[in-house]
Amino acid sequence: MYNPPVLMPAQVRLVAAFPRPVDVAVAAARSCYSPQLVPPAKVAGEHLAEEEARQAALARRDKLAQSLYLAGHHTTFQHAHFLFAIEGVSRQFVWSFLHAHPFANSEQVSQRYVPVAEDAVYEPPTLPEKAKAEYQSTVAHLHAAYRQLVEALSPIAEAELLARFPTWKRHPERLARQTQRKAQEVARAVLPLATLTSLYHTISCLTLFRYRRLCAQADVPEETRGVVGAMVAEALRWDPTLEKLFQEPIALEETPEYRCFLEFHSASPQPAAFREEFDRQLGGLSSRLMSWGQRNQEAVAAAVRTVLGVTEAQLPTTEAIRLVLDPSRNTLLGEELNLTTLSKLSRALHHAHYTFAKKLSHAADSQDQRHRMTPAARPLLWAVVDEEPDVVVPKLVQHAGGKALSLFEDAVSRAWEGAQKLLRAGASREHALYLLPNALAIRFVESADLLNLHHKHRMRLCYNAQEEIWQASWEEAEQIAAVDPEIGRFLLPPCAVRKAAGKSPICPEGDRFCGIPVWRLQRKDYRRLI
Numbered sequence: 001m002y003n004p005p006v007l008m009p010a011q012v013r014l015v016a017a018f019p020r021p022v023d024v025a026v027a028a029a030r031s032c033y034s035p036q037l038v039p040p041a042k043v044a045g046e047h048l049a050e051e052e053a054r055q056a057a058l059a060r061r062d063k064l065a066q067s068l069y070l071a072g073h074h075t076t077f078q079h080a081h082f083l084f085a086i087e088g089v090s091r092q093f094v095w096s097f098l099h100a101h102p103f104a105n106s107e108q109v110s111q112r113y114v115p116v117a118e119d120a121v122y123e124p125p126t127l128p129e130k131a132k133a134e135y136q137s138t139v140a141h142l143h144a145a146y147r148q149l150v151e152a153l154s155p156i157a158e159a160e161l162l163a164r165f166p167t168w169k170r171h172p173e174r175l176a177r178q179t180q181r182k183a184q185e186v187a188r189a190v191l192p193l194a195t196l197t198s199l200y201h202t203i204s205c206l207t208l209f210r211y212r213r214l215c216a217q218a219d220v221p222e223e224t225r226g227v228v229g230a231m232v233a234e235a236l237r238w239d240p241t242l243e244k245l246f247q248e249p250i251a252l253e254e255t256p257e258y259r260c261f262l263e264f265h266s267a268s269p270q271p272a273a274f275r276e277e278f279d280r281q282l283g284g285l286s287s288r289l290m291s292w293g294q295r296n297q298e299a300v301a302a303a304v305r306t307v308l309g310v311t312e313a314q315l316p317t318t319e320a321i322r323l324v325l326d327p328s329r330n331t332l333l334g335e336e337l338n339l340t341t342l343s344k345l346s347r348a349l350h351h352a353h354y355t356f357a358k359k360l361s362h363a364a365d366s367q368d369q370r371h372r373m374t375p376a377a378r379p380l381l382w383a384v385v386d387e388e389p390d391v392v393v394p395k396l397v398q399h400a401g402g403k404a405l406s407l408f409e410d411a412v413s414r415a416w417e418g419a420q421k422l423l424r425a426g427a428s429r430e431h432a433l434y435l436l437p438n439a440l441a442i443r444f445v446e447s448a449d450l451l452n453l454h455h456k457h458r459m460r461l462c463y464n465a466q467e468e469i470w471q472a473s474w475e476e477a478e479q480i481a482a483v484d485p486e487i488g489r490f491l492l493p494p495c496a497v498r499k500a501a502g503k504s505p506i507c508p509e510g511d512r513f514c515g516i517p518v519w520r521l522q523r524k525d526y527r528r529l530i
Contacts, residue, residue, distance in 0.1 A: 010086060010087065010088040010089045010223075010226060010227050010230060011085075011086070011088050012084055012085070012086050012227060012230035012231055012233075012234055013084065013234065014082060014083070014084060014234035014235065014237070014238055015084065015085050015200070016083040017081070017082045017083065017235070017238045017239075018079065018080035018205075019040075020040050020080075020239065021077070021079075021205045021235075021238075021239050021242060022062075022065050022239060022241040022242060023040035023041070023043045023061065023241075024040050024076075024079050024080055025076040025077045025205070026040075026043045026061050026064050026065050026068070026076070027039060027040045027042070027043045028075075029064065029068055029073065029076045030043065030064070043057070043061050044057065044061065045057025045061075061241075062241065065241075065244070065245060066244060069245050074209075077204065077205045077206040077209065078204045078206045079205075080204065080205040081202055081203065081204050081205070082202065082203060082205070082208060082231075082234075082235055082238075083200060083202045084200070084201045084202070084203075084231055084234065085198075085199075085200055086098075086198065086199050086201050086227065086231075087196075087198040088122070088196055088198070089122065089196065089197060089198075089199075089223065089227055090122035090193060090194050090195065090196060090197070090220070090223060090434060091111075091193050091194075091195050091196075091197050091362075091366065091438070092122075092193035092194065092220055092223075092433060092434055093220045093223045093224060093227065094106075094108065094197060094199065094366070095193075095362065095369070096219045096220045096224075097215075097217075097220065097224050097227075098201060099366065099369050099370065100369065100378065101207075101372075102372035102373065102375060103203065103204065103206075103207045103210075104201060104202065104203045104207060104372075105201070105202045106199045106202075106370075107199060108197055108198070108199035109199065111185075111188040111195070111197075111363070111438075112181065112184070112185040112188070112466070113181050113184075113185075115184055116146065116191055116195060118140075118143045120195055120196040121139050121143075121192065121195060122194045122195075122196055122223070123135065123136075123194070124223070124430070124431050124434065125222075126222055126428075126431075127427060127431050128425055128426045130425050130426065131421075131425035131427040131431070134418055134421045134422055134425065135427075135431070135434075135435065138414060138415060138417075138418030138419075138421075138435045139192055139194060139435070141411070141414045142190055142191060142192050142414065142415060142435075142437060143192075145190045145407050145410065145411035145414075146187050146188065146411075147187075149186070149187035149189075149190060149397075149404060149407050149408065149411075150180070150183045150184050150187045151183075152400065152403045152404040153182075153183040153187060153396060153397070153400055154179050154180070154183045156399065156400045156404075157182040157183045157396065158175065158179040160182075160396075161179060161182065162175070164514070164515030164516060165515050182396075185466075186394045186396045188363060188438055189361060189363060189391075189392075189393075189397070189408065189437060189438050189439040190407075190408060190411035190412070190415075190437045190438070190439065191437060192415065192434060192436065192438075193362060193433060193435070193437070193440070194434035194435065195438075205235075205242070208231060208232065209246065209247070211228045211231065211232075212228055212232055212246050213247050213248075213249060213250060214249070214250060214255075215228035215229070215249050216249045216250060216251060216252045216255070217250075217252060217257065217258070218252070218255070218257055218258060218261070218380055218381075218382050218429075218430075219380065219381045219382055219429070219430060219433060220430055220433075221252050221430065222430060223430075225249065232246060261382055264383070265382075265383055269383075269386070271383065271384045271385065271386045272386060272388060274384060275384065275390060275441075275443065278357065278359070278443045279359065279443075282357060282359055285475050286359055286360060286468060286471055286472045286475060287356045287357070287358040287446075287472035287473075287475045288356060288357050288358075288475075288479070289354060289356055289476065289479040289480065289483070290355045290357050290445070291355045292352075292355070292480070292484070293351075293352055293353050293354075296351075296352035296353070296450070296483075296484050297317055297321060297352070297484050297486050297487055298317060299351040299352055300321055300324065300349060300352050300450065300487070301315075301316075301317040301320035301321055302351075303347075303348035303350075303351045304320040304321070304323055304324050304345065304348045305320060306348075307344050307347075308323075318486055321487060321490075322486075323345070324346060324348050324349060325454070325487065326490060326500065327492075327500035327501035328500045328501065328502070330343075330345060330346065331501045331502070332346060333346075333454075333458075333497055333501060334497055334498045334500070334501025334502070334503040335501075335503075340454070340455065341451070347451065349449065349450040349451035349454060350449045350450070350451050351449070352449065352450035352484070352487060353447065353448070353449050354447065354448060354450070354453060354480060355446070355447040356445070356446050356447075356476060357444075357445055358376075358443070358444055358445070358472060359441055359442070359443050359444075360392065360442055360468050361391065361392035361394075361438060361439050361441065361442065361468060362436075362438050362439070362440040362441075362442055363438035363439070363466075364392070364466055364467075364468035364469055365378070365442040365444070367466050367469055368446075368469050368472075371452070371459075371460075373448070373452035373455075373456075374446055374447070374448035374452055374453060374456055375446070375447060375448075376444045376445060376446035376447070377444060377445045378442065378444045379443060379444060381429075381433055382433075384443070385433065385436065385440070387416065387420050388416070389415075389416045390440065390441045391412050391439035391440060391441055392439055392441050392468065393405075393408065393439070394408075394439070394467065396467075408439075412437060412439065415435050415436050415437045418435045419432040419433070419435045420432075450487065453476075453491075454490075456473065457476070457477055457491045457492070457493075458492065458493065458494050458497055459494065460473040461474060461477065461491070461492065461493035461494075461523075461526070462493050462494055462509070462514070462518075463493075463514035463516060463518060464509060464512055464514055467528070470528065474523070474526055477491035477523060478524070481523075492523070493518055493519075494507075494508055495507045495508070495517075495518055495519040496518065498519075499519045507519075
């Protein structure tokens with residue numbers, strides 16, 4: 001039986017699981033070559049009376065399961081899923097591993113709306129003894145700054161809310177609750193990446209195989225090995241027959257990222273030069289359009305005509321794009337459910353593509369990566385972080401200035417100072433990164449087809465979206481409109497889409513309405529602070 005390494009205090013529980021994962025995988029494979037569906041019970045030989053015959057059936061099952069696995073016929077292992085409750089893991093681990101790929105689903109405790117407790121911090125079990133005092137001192141400083149920043153930001157947050165909702169003066173409890181939430185949403189920028197989180201996390205059996213194989217990788221190899229080990233142990237308790245299929249993890253030193261890190265950063269590391277070059281290319285934006293299909297509009301129009309079986313003379317490009325992107329014509333865009341992947345007409349949007357260079361804070365990118373169908377190449381933090389503070393300053397902090405800005409800058413300096421002291425005390429890069437704040441700047445390259453980008457913009461152009469993601473989405477929509485105007489005009493927030501589609505109520509947020517009828521504005525006139 002596999003015994004996971006005890007490297008961290010995470011609690012991993014298997015909440016629900018698909019029955020008989022291996023039996024189902026083999027039954028699915030055998031059904032491809034059978035006139036009838038093969039039941040999982042038959043794969044396990046449960047229909048056989050003699051024990052010897054049942055054992056022979058199990059041997060055949062195991063042999064076929066291993067054959068399927070080694071041959072790469074892995075779709076059969078996607079049928080079985082596992083739902084894990086995961087507690088006591090760092091935000092850094094979730095960003096670096098659990099949410100860094102598209103084949104999972106999570107619901108995570110929100111730092112935007114839930115106050116963070118002082119003791120909700122991950123401390124690496126392998127942290128050198130002489131580094132522990134500095135680690136704990138830095139964490140304590142950052143948590144104190146978080147609470148002070150909430151207090152310092154509350155007056156300006158309240159003023160901004162009252163500017164939108166003057167009647168809230170008559171509802172002091174609601175005003176106080178929303179003010180607190182807005183202040184702590186911004187103040188979380190100074191919380192360390194070591195801050196603990198909890199989440200429900202659902203993956204397929206195939207994804208769990210992949211987790212096990214590649215759990216020893218930067219930036220958080222120790223914590224990742226511990227969490228994945230616990231997930232594997234839970235899965236094996238559910239179905240011990242899975243043990244024969246799990247491969248040993250690839251060693252950290254054998255991963256391509258680690259080899260490249262040694263090649264480029266051992267002798268002459270230049271993270272500052274990389275950051276300067278990247279920021280220069282951004283030109284002051286948080287998201288700059290790098291490349292796009294030179295005939296995006298024509299490609300979408302051709303796909304629409306193909307779906308409908310009409311000629312260009314019958315359906316010119318501009319009208320074809322309107323048929324698929326104008327919510328008054330394609331009313332599925334106004335549905336609460338995202339139905340576009342199931343709609344033949346809407347799937348024409350897959351054929352336009354855009355790539356952006358982006359810079360967000362670690363906290364904002366942790367939300368941005370939840371849009372799994374707009375994949376990105378995110379940085380190896382070991383390679384891009386050095387002794388110089390490198391953060392994204394929240395707009396509300398900039399706007400407040402004074403004490404709030406001083407608190408923020410002091411916390412950032414203290415975080416980098418603590419990280420450098422840890423390294424000098426013999427701690428690893430993994431340990432040091434935990435002390436850096438949520439405001440840490442993440443530079444990455446993100447691509448999307450128009451179908452999935454349209455859905456993302458429809459969600460993130462809402463004024464209730466996180467500040468930085470809203471700003472990036474607005475910049476992206478404006479740049480797309482500049483190169484593909486017939487497409488860009490239809491990149492709109494949910495309220496504007498629903499209004500055009502004739503849906504009611506226009507704002508789908510209910511009592512979370514932002515207070516501004518954005519559907520009446522032109523996109524160039526969108527403005528928001530909080």
